[in-house]
Amino acid sequence: MRLTVIGTGYLGATHAACMAELGHEVLGVDVDPDKVAALQAGRVPFHEPVLPELLARHTASGRLRFTTSYEEAAAFGEVHFLCVGTPQRKDSEGADLRYVDSAFASMARYAAEGALLVGKSTVPVGTAQRLADTHTGVEIAWNPEFLREGFAVEDTLRPDRLVLGIGSERAETLLRAVYAPVIGAGTPVVTADFPTAELVKTAANAFLATKISFINAMAEVCEATGGDVSVLAEAIGHDDRIGKKFLRAGVGFGGGCLPKDIRAFAHRADELGVSLAFLREVDAINMRRRDRVVELARELCGGGVLGARIAVLGAAFKPDSDDIRDSPALNVAARLRLDGADVTVYDPEAMDNARKAFPLLGYALSAEDALRGADLVLHLTEWPQFRELAPERARTLVSRPRIVDGRGTLDGATWAAAGWEFRALGRPAPGGEG
Known part of the structure; x- marks a missing residue:
């Protein structure tokens, strides 16, 4: 089929390349000529594994x-x-919603009568119907994305489900044709009306954020009682009604999706007369974890x-990404810098983005370079490179061997045995100290 993809940021560029990988002819559209030129030359303007190879090939x-x-x-395009x-x-x-409204208006202006315009953006419930009522010469459908940064290609080509928010059999037929290879591989398809399709994405993000903040709230209780949140998480995770994913206590979530999406969901619910006040507490718990890392840094110093x-080891909000939007690592780093600390940051992929957004922080060329002469180390993005650091070697680089594991992925006993003062959120210090 001949498909167009309007907007070639993270979602659009990934979707365009993956649709080409499925065998379609694809035309990507963006108002930024520099971005268009880079993509046409096969250059991805952000870090995402596998995507550069797909883009270059197609x-x-x-x-x-x-x-x-x-x-x-x-x-x-047909779709x-x-x-x-x-x-x-x-x-x-x-x-x-200004970008959504502008894109739909621009596309509807030129599209053929009855053309199918498929929204993939995360929007407040009611948006699709409003657009359908506004642009009566075209047909609207909603097909929310569920991409994980670092796994976006996998999640597009082999998703765990497809959600099709449709208003006609024709729209369903066209979308099933687009995704025929994916559906043929066994991916479940959920067809829904517009509001349900919109709510699936916002509900999914709200649930994931709630699960993360729940275990971080349990970390707060563990810190108050001497409990160990890592053992607690393992125990409750064996219950298949709960599961182990998203139960690692730490400095909390960030990025361009979960924080803004739960706030927008609660805001939209207020407009509809429905209280989702618990989402504001989810947000507050998440932000308190950043506060706790700052407090620990002050205590240890x-x-x-x-x-x-x-x-500070880490700048991206998560590994396998260079995305620094609402990054807990950089939020903590900037706050400590404002408190008068000399802060040096290292991240395997996000250094350029971090320098642009936080030019007053210091930046290192490697993890070892960042550690040299440090009075305190903060592990705030769970890159494999940081988990693989040898505590004995790291101790020879720092001025004082003190570390806060803000991601709950380091072996505290091993670091303590190598002479480090080790602290982690929701876990007792090795040796039984508070």
Whole structure:
């Protein structure tokens, strides 16, 4: 089939390349000519494993192209996927829909009568119906994405489900044709009305955020009682009604999805007269974990960090990504810098983005470089490289062997045995100290 993808950021570029991988002819559209030029040259402007190879292969073959012209896209495509961003509004917790509205209006202006416009962006419930009522000359469907950064290609080509928010049999037929190879491989398909399809994505993100904040709330209780949240999580995770995923206590979630999406969901629920106040507590628990890391840093530095040299391992909000949006690591680093600490950050992929957003922080060329002369080490993004650091070698680099594991992935006993003062959120210090 001939498909267009409107918006070529993280979601759009990934979707476009993966649709080409499935055998379709794809035209990506973006208003940014520099981004279009980079993608057309086979260059991905962000870090995502496997995607560069797909992009290079399909731009070289001609199966995947990019343009700035909506008119060209309308003439080219049978189905048009709209993948633009929905950031948080500056004046409220609600989602900013200006990019969604603009993209749909621009596409509807040129699209043929009855063309299928498929939204993939995360939007407040009611958006799809509003767009359908506004743009009566085209057909609207909603097909939410469920991408995990670092696994976006896998999640597009081999998703755990497809959700099709449709208003007609024709729309379902077209979307099933688009995803025929995926469906043929056994992926379940859930068909739904517009509001349900929109709610599936926001509900999924709200549930995941709640699970993370739940175990972090349990970490707070463990810290108050001397319990060990890692053992607690293992025990409750054996219950298959609960499961082990997303039960690692730490500095909390960030990124461009969960924080803004739970705020927008609660905001939209308020507009509908439904209280989702618990999501605001989920958000508050998440932010408190950052506060706790800052508190631990001050404690370990004798009550204050003024003049202390602090190494921060991690800048991206998660591993296998260079995304620093709402990064807990950089939030903590910036706060310590404001308190007078000399902060040096290292991340395997996110250094350029971090430097642009936080130019006053120091940056190292490697993890070992960051550790040199440090009075305190903070492990805040769970890259494998950091888990593989040898505590004995690391001790020879620092000024004082003190570390806070903000991700709950380091072996505290091993670090303590190598002479480190080791602290982790929700876990007793090795040796039984508080």
